[in-house]
Amino acid sequence: MYVRHLQLGDFRSWEHADLTLRPGPTVLVGANGEGKTNLVEALGYVATLGSHRVSSDAPLVRHGTQRAVVRAAVVNGGRELLVELEIAPGRANRARLNRGAAARPRDVLGALRTVLFAPEDLSMVRGDPGERRRFIDDLLVARAPRFAGVRTDYERVLKQRGALLKSSGAARRSSGDLRTLEVWDGHLARHGADLLAGRLDLVADLAPHVTRAYANVAATGENSGPAGRVAEARYRGSLGESMPEGYGTAHGPRADTEVLEAALLEELARVRDQELERGVCLVGPHRDDLELVLGEAPAKGYASHGESWSLALALRLASYHLLSEDGAEPVLVLDDVFAELDRRRRARLAELVAGAEQVLVTAAVPEDVPDELSGDRFDVRDGKVWRVE
Amino acid sequence: MYEGPVQDLIDELGRLPGVGPKSAQRIAFHLLAAETEDVTRLQDALQSVKEGVVFCDVCGNVSEQQRCRICLDSRREPKLVCVVEEPKDVLAIERTREFRGRYHVLGGALDPLSGVGPDQLRVRELVNRIGTDEVTEVIIATDPNTEGEATATYLVRLLQDFPGLSVTRLASGLPMGGDLEFADEMTLGRALSGRRTA
Ligand SMILES: Nc1ncnc2c1ncn2[C@@H]1O[C@H](COP(=O)(O)OP(=O)(O)OP(=O)(O)O)[C@@H](O)[C@H]1O
Ligand SMILES: [Mg+2]
Ligand SMILES: [Zn+2]
Numbered sequence: 001m002y003v004r005h006l007q008l009g010d011f012r013s014w015e016h017a018d019l020t021l022r023p024g025p026t027v028l029v030g031a032n033g034e035g036k037t038n039l040v041e042a043l044g045y046v047a048t049l050g051s052h053r054v055s056s057d058a059p060l061v062r063h064g065t066q067r068a069v070v071r072a073a074v075v076n077g078g079r080e081l082l083v084e085l086e087i088a089p090g091r092a093n094r095a096r097l098n099r100g101a102a103a104r105p106r107d108v109l110g111a112l113r114t115v116l117f118a119p120e121d122l123s124m125v126r127g128d129p130g131e132r133r134r135f136i137d138d139l140l141v142a143r144a145p146r147f148a149g150v151r152t153d154y155e156r157v158l159k160q161r162g163a164l165l166k167s168s169g170a171a172r173r174s175s176g177d178l179r180t181l182e183v184w185d186g187h188l189a190r191h192g193a194d195l196l197a198g199r200l201d202l203v204a205d206l207a208p209h210v211t212r213a214y215a216n217v218a219a220t221g222e223n224s225g226p227a228g229r230v231a232e233a234r235y236r237g238s239l240g241e242s243m244p245e246g247y248g249t250a251h252g253p254r255a256d257t258e259v260l261e262a263a264l265l266e267e268l269a270r271v272r273d274q275e276l277e278r279g280v281c282l283v284g285p286h287r288d289d290l291e292l293v294l295g296e297a298p299a300k301g302y303a304s305h306g307e308s309w310s311l312a313l314a315l316r317l318a319s320y321h322l323l324s325e326d327g328a329e330p331v332l333v334l335d336d337v338f339a340e341l342d343r344r345r346r347a348r349l350a351e352l353v354a355g356a357e358q359v360l361v362t363a364a365v366p367e368d369v370p371d372e373l374s375g376d377r378f379d380v381r382d383g384k385v386w387r388v389e
Numbered sequence: 390m391y392e393g394p395v396q397d398l399i400d401e402l403g404r405l406p407g408v409g410p411k412s413a414q415r416i417a418f419h420l421l422a423a424e425t426e427d428v429t430r431l432q433d434a435l436q437s438v439k440e441g442v443v444f445c446d447v448c449g450n451v452s453e454q455q456r457c458r459i460c461l462d463s464r465r466e467p468k469l470v471c472v473v474e475e476p477k478d479v480l481a482i483e484r485t486r487e488f489r490g491r492y493h494v495l496g497g498a499l500d501p502l503s504g505v506g507p508d509q510l511r512v513r514e515l516v517n518r519i520g521t522d523e524v525t526e527v528i529i530a531t532d533p534n535t536e537g538e539a540t541a542t543y544l545v546r547l548l549q550d551f552p553g554l555s556v557t558r559l560a561s562g563l564p565m566g567g568d569l570e571f572a573d574e575m576t577l578g579r580a581l582s583g584r585r586t587a
């Protein structure tokens with residue numbers, strides 16, 4: 001798929017922006033702070049209903065205004081779809097497809113798929129498990145939008161159960177509290193199993209792509225470091241022993257939600273006293289991690305800076321391949337990543353994405369962008385963006 | 390910040406559900422500019438809602454007397470009780486004209502984050518009522534969201550030990566994550582007639 005037209009109103013620094021885009025590579029060039037990332041962030045918002053930089057909507061609305069509007073015309077398999085979103089913090093966001101009746105924002109998920117490479121990606125490799133959970137869950141939603149609901153339901157139940165655990169611990173657990181705790185256990189297990197099954201199957205499908213993409217990015221040659229190091233991604237769940245054999249692996253069985261629900265309930269019963277003691281929820285997908293291994297060692301804490309970058313790129317490339325494989329090819333967005341990479345990785349990345357249906361690249365200096373990606377060019381300055389012929 | 394009474398009014402309005410700081414400000418200035426009679430009428434309505442309205446002893450719905458009109462209406466089937474979270478949900482279900490039984494208003498849903506457990510809801514009253522009023526069917530119509538679902542599960546477990554009592558839930562099809570009151574009449578009516586055993 002590709003984005004044919006992007007229009008912003010009062011989004012971030014943009015009072016107004018209007019870009020007509022074409023398939024193939026497009027480079028957006030402008031000095032620091034001119035608003036390049038803001039442009040691609042808007043596109044990411046259409047795809048995910050969230051920003052890769054902030055967790056709330058408020059910063060997305062231009063200072064001094066009440067609401068932001070993003071319009072994107074997306075061409076997919078010859079059909080064009082117009083997505084319109086109105087972001088109004090403190091009120092309900094609104095959405096529309098093809099100028100039809102107002103829809104819930106959730107209903108436009110899936111109209112546009114993007115894979116965004118950003119300087120922050122390094123934290124997927126070096127950061128806390130939360131960064132990697134977010135990576136998996138975002139990809140899960142991109143692949144199957146119904147998981148947006150599963151994810152929010154699970155988070156809500158988790159919060160409620162956490163509050164109950166805290167108060168029960170303090171109140172020395174009345175029998176009424178225990179009775180409601182069992183109710184929340186049941187709901188946590190149900191939504192948790194749903195989310196967990198989605199993640200396990202996702203990782204099972206993604207892992208081979210990660211290994212392959214890493215080998216491609218870090219292709220052996222001079223300066224490539226220890227040759228033949230294999231990258232692997234594995235799901236590490238808080239279920240421990242109760243996790244059925246082979247779940248989350250390429251050749252293992254698909255995850256069975258009911259089996260996982262039973263396993264979660266069993267684990268919850270096992271740690272019940274500990275949970276009441278500490279007042280925190282100790283079991284469930286919110287405790288899990290995507291383990292990244294390079295050769296023999298975990299990437300986190302062991303991989304070099306360059307290796308960590310290769311792995312981060314591999315995760316994004318793998319996402320791109322996975323999404324392409326089971327549906328429409330996503331739009332690639334490379335926000336300022338070339339400035340972060342050494343020459344060899346730059347060249348490899350450019351080679352690997354040059355053939356994509358659409359690639360949007362932002363850069364402060366055009367020299368950072370490899371020749372393979374010099375397609376259309378826009379300049380960004382003083383609140384304006386225009387095509388350079 | 391405005392001075393004295395205006396800011397006090399904005400603050401009070403802002404504490405109402407669904408009223409953000411911007412709306413609070415707008416309402417306050419609207420009232421400031423309004424005719425005295427209009428403000429007096431609002432004032433009277435506010436006063437009488439506290440003095441003149443009580444909660445029905447039996448079902449917990451808002452009422453002008455100790456028993457509400459539905460609980461006093463002999464044409465309404467007393468053996469059939471629909472459990473809802475709030476009085477506004479009673480209105481929503483009444484609008485469907487599908488339901489001929491009576492109600493039980495819980496006064497909320499299980500919500501540990503706000504410190505609401507079974508003891509803060511009218512759960513004990515429900516249990517007593519089932520024991521004495523020869524209730525044979527309870528329809529649980531809590532909101533289709535996290536808290537409403539948990540409350541429903543809790544009630545199903547609690548009520549399953551009553552001999553001869555059938556406990557049903559609204560059929561699915563209600564938009565998840567919402568409020569009962571926002572479901573349109575058609576959808577709610579269908580959910581009511583297609584209720585399933587819990
Ligand atoms: N809500 C907002 N309202 C107005 N301006 C905003 C808002 N949010 C961000 N900005 C401004 O947008 C600018 C940042 O834009 P952006 O991150 O897109 O820059 P960039 O072109 O990507 O720069 P760099 O090359 O450094 O990455 C900052 O000057 C910031 O003050
Ligand atoms: Mg930027
Ligand atoms: Zn009554």
